[in-house]
Amino acid sequence: MPTLRIPTxxxxxxxxxxxVAVQGSNVAQAxxxxxxxxxxxxxxxxxxxxxxxxFVNLFLGEDNIKDLQGIETPLEIDDRLLLIPSVAxxxxxxxxxxxxxxxxxx
Amino acid sequence: xxxxxxxxxxxxxxxxxxxxxxxxxxxRKLKAAAVLVIGTGGLGSPVAMYLAAAGVGCIGLVDYxxxxxxxxxxxxxxxxxxIGALKVESARxxxxxxxxxxxxxxxxxxxxxxxxxxxxxxxxxxxxxTDNFPTRYLTNDVCVFLGKPNxxxxxxxxxxxVSVFDAQRGPCYRCLFPEPPPPGLxxxxxxxxxxxxxxxxxxxxxxxxxxxxxxxxxxxxxGRLMLYNALDMSFEFVKLRKNPKCKVCGLxxxxxxxxxxxxFCGVPGHDHEEGTVGGNWDIxxxxxxxxxxxxxxxxxVDVREPHEQDISHIDGAELFPxxxxxxxxxxxxxxxxxxVFCKVGTRSARALxxxxxxxxxxxxxxxxxxxxxxxxVDPSQPIY
Numbered sequence: 412m413p414t415l416r417i418p419t420x421x422x423x424x425x426x427x428x429x430x431v432a433v434q435g436s437n438v439a440q441a442x443x444x445x446x447x448x449x450x451x452x453x454x455x456x457x458x459x460x461x462x463x464x465x466f467v468n469l470f471l472g473e474d475n476i477k478d479l480q481g482i483e484t485p486l487e488i489d490d491r492l493l494l495i496p497s498v499a500x501x502x503x504x505x506x507x508x509x510x511x512x513x514x515x516x517x
Numbered sequence: 518x519x520x521x522x523x524x525x526x527x528x529x530x531x532x533x534x535x536x537x538x539x540x541x542x543x544x545r546k547l548k549a550a551a552v553l554v555i556g557t558g559g560l561g562s563p564v565a566m567y568l569a570a571a572g573v574g575c576i577g578l579v580d581y582x583x584x585x586x587x588x589x590x591x592x593x594x595x596x597x598x599x600i601g602a603l604k605v606e607s608a609r610x611x612x613x614x615x616x617x618x619x620x621x622x623x624x625x626x627x628x629x630x631x632x633x634x635x636x637x638x639x640x641x642x643x644x645x646x647t648d649n650f651p652t653r654y655l656t657n658d659v660c661v662f663l664g665k666p667n668x669x670x671x672x673x674x675x676x677x678x679v680s681v682f683d684a685q686r687g688p689c690y691r692c693l694f695p696e697p698p699p700p701g702l703x704x705x706x707x708x709x710x711x712x713x714x715x716x717x718x719x720x721x722x723x724x725x726x727x728x729x730x731x732x733x734x735x736x737x738x739x740g741r742l743m744l745y746n747a748l749d750m751s752f753e754f755v756k757l758r759k760n761p762k763c764k765v766c767g768l769x770x771x772x773x774x775x776x777x778x779x780x781f782c783g784v785p786g787h788d789h790e791e792g793t794v795g796g797n798w799d800i801x802x803x804x805x806x807x808x809x810x811x812x813x814x815x816x817x818v819d820v821r822e823p824h825e826q827d828i829s830h831i832d833g834a835e836l837f838p839x840x841x842x843x844x845x846x847x848x849x850x851x852x853x854x855x856x857v858f859c860k861v862g863t864r865s866a867r868a869l870x871x872x873x874x875x876x877x878x879x880x881x882x883x884x885x886x887x888x889x890x891x892x893x894v895d896p897s898q899p900i901y
Contacts, residue, residue: 419676419746420709423840429749451843465695470755478758493755495744497694498678499650500560500671 413441413490420496424451433492438469439482441492456494466497519545520574526618530572538734544572550731551575553640555628555656557608558582559716560646560670560723562594567724569612569619573731576612577622577640580604587901591713628652630775633659642727644668646720650697651778657682657690658775661766666739668726670719672711677719677745680738680757681726684766687740692760692767700784715747794866799884800856802893816855820868821887825860829887829898839864842871851877858883858890860901 412432417425425431431448435441442463446453458464469476470493476484486492522530522544533539533547550573554561557580568576582604584595599607605623612621624636628647637643637659645656645667653671660667666683669690682689722743729735744753764771793799800808808815817834819826826836837845839859849855849872857865857872862885869882883890891898 419674423838451840464698466698468693473754473756475755475758478756493744493753495678495742495755497650497698498671498673498676499648499653500673500678 412488413486413492415441415445415492416494418494418496420498421452421455421494424455425449435486437482437486438471438476438484438492441486442469442482468495469493470495520548521545522548526572529616529618533571539732543732543734546731546733547572547728548574550642551577551640552642552644552727552731553577553579553637554644554646555579555652556646556648557592557594557604558588558646558648559591559672559711559713560720561608561644562592563717563720564644564646564724564727565608565612566594566615567721568727569616569621571724571728572616573619573727575620575622575640577624577636578605578608579624579626579628579636580608581625581627591711591716593717628655630655630778633775634663637663637665640665642666642668642730644723644727645670646723649784650782651784653690654697654781655775655778658765658772660684661689662774666730666737668723668730670716670723672715672719674709675712675715675747677715677722677747679719679722679726679743679745680741681730683737683739684759688757688759689763689766691765692763693742693757695760695764697782700782712747718745718747793862793884794869794882798869798880798882799862800881801884802890805856805883805890806894814854816849816853818849818855818857818868819859819887820857820864821859825901828901829891831858831887831890831895834858837868839868842868843875846872846875849877851879854879854881856881856883859886861886861888 412434414430415433416430417428422429431445433441433444435444456463456467471479471484471490476482522541527534530544533544534541552568552573554565554576557565557578565576565578584599584602584604584607586600588595589597594608594611595604603625605625609621609623626632633655643656643660643665645653647653647656657667660682661684664685666681667690669680669682671678726737729737740757742755742757759766761768817831819834819836820839820842822838823836857868857880859865862882865882865886869880872880887898888900891900
């Protein structure tokens with residue numbers, strides 16, 4: 412089966428695994444398989460419309476799938492996909508809630 | 518016309534002069550060069566020290582922060598005696614101690630859309646040693662507009678990335694990452710941690726790339742992204758291509774001047790961690806202690822990782838690591854009052870958001886996290 416390398420920031424959602432074997436004959440199928448196995452990953456990779464988020468980069472070997480056939484890029488059995496995240500990379504926590512609650516009702 | 522080297526400089530740089538790829542002319546190029554280092558933290562420390570030692574004639578430092586005790590695990594340009602000092606000044610002193618023959622310009626201010634072009638204009642190369650997305654996008658766009666290379670590095674736990682973004686010769690940062698992740702989706706080093714030596718590895722690679730660019734030798738990382746993992750001790754490379762639709766360096770750029778990067782990224786670029794949600798959603802450590810003392814039944818939900826509980830804890834708290842929370846909601850009761858907490862209040866703010874989204878209303882965020890609890894209520898607990 413093709414494998415997919417999970418970057419450190421997303422490993423909490425794959426039970427700590429750094430490489431995950433995925434089923435599929437193209438990138439879209441492999442990613443669907445990944446999401447079925449690890450549903451908590453979905454909001455990190457896909458937007459509300461079900462498309463890969465723009466800051467998620469998938470590489471097949473050395474090449475960005477955007478430079479190949481996108482999510483239709485065919486996969487061979489021994490292919491390795493790399494998931495490359497956007498990393499702020501520093502020392503401060505700036506995170507805010509994704510959807511800040513507006514009112515307190517309880 | 519390159520500057521000449523004094524006898525003292527020839528002695529200082531003799532190990533460079535012996536390398537044919539550097540030689541006397543290369544060393545004179547280094548002396549004539551001006552490099553701007555954005556951030557004097559984990560990445561900026563080795564970058565600034567090695568560029569100073571190498572004899573880069575003019576090095577600019579931009580940072581608005583002061584040296585903190587928790588910086589010293591990785592920010593090796595600063596020392597214990599410098600705690601509380603301006604980072605740019607602490608760094609400048611160290612660099613001039615290494616090499617008094619160079620010029621160090623310090624800019625004790627945040628790098629912003631207002632000052633970035635003015636500061637960057639006179640430098641040949643910018644080095645991105647920042648810790649947040651707004652400043653990364655700003656640094657990229659400044660480099661695109663001024664036609665300067667951007668030596669990029671970023672770190673998280675055991676992972677590092679390095680590249681050289683030079684829009685005149687290859688892709689820019691936006692070609693790879695057209696837009697930042699939504700706030701809160703990517704953990705910061707303050708929350709996730711970083712191996713202290715990791716910025717040393719990545720920063721040293723950034724310094725190497727800067728020296729290569731100045732000397733005009735070797736193959737710079739233009740059009741390539743290097744991925745480093747310290748645990749696997751793996752270095753991997755992927756190809757980066759220029760995106761013809763890139764909004765800043767593409768064929769028909771939409772962005773032709775600096776923008777509001779904090780609004781673009783949805784986060785403040787120059788804020789200290791606050792660990793608050795806002796409104797009535799926060800509870801202070803003191804208020805929580807009072808309510809517990811009165812015997813109020815409050816369920817304490819610790820959303821940190823298990824290894825963090827070994828560092829500090831609040832009696833009676835239950836562990837629900839943030840990554841598991843969504844799958845364990847059935848273990849919580851929305852009729853019960855609860856307080857979520859983490860280290861400083863950032864992850865718990867996300868946990869609160871998740872809980873409110875799932876219909877929980879009687880939930881509050883411990884403002885400032887367990888570190889605030891240790892400061893205000895229980896000094897027997899360490900702050901980390």
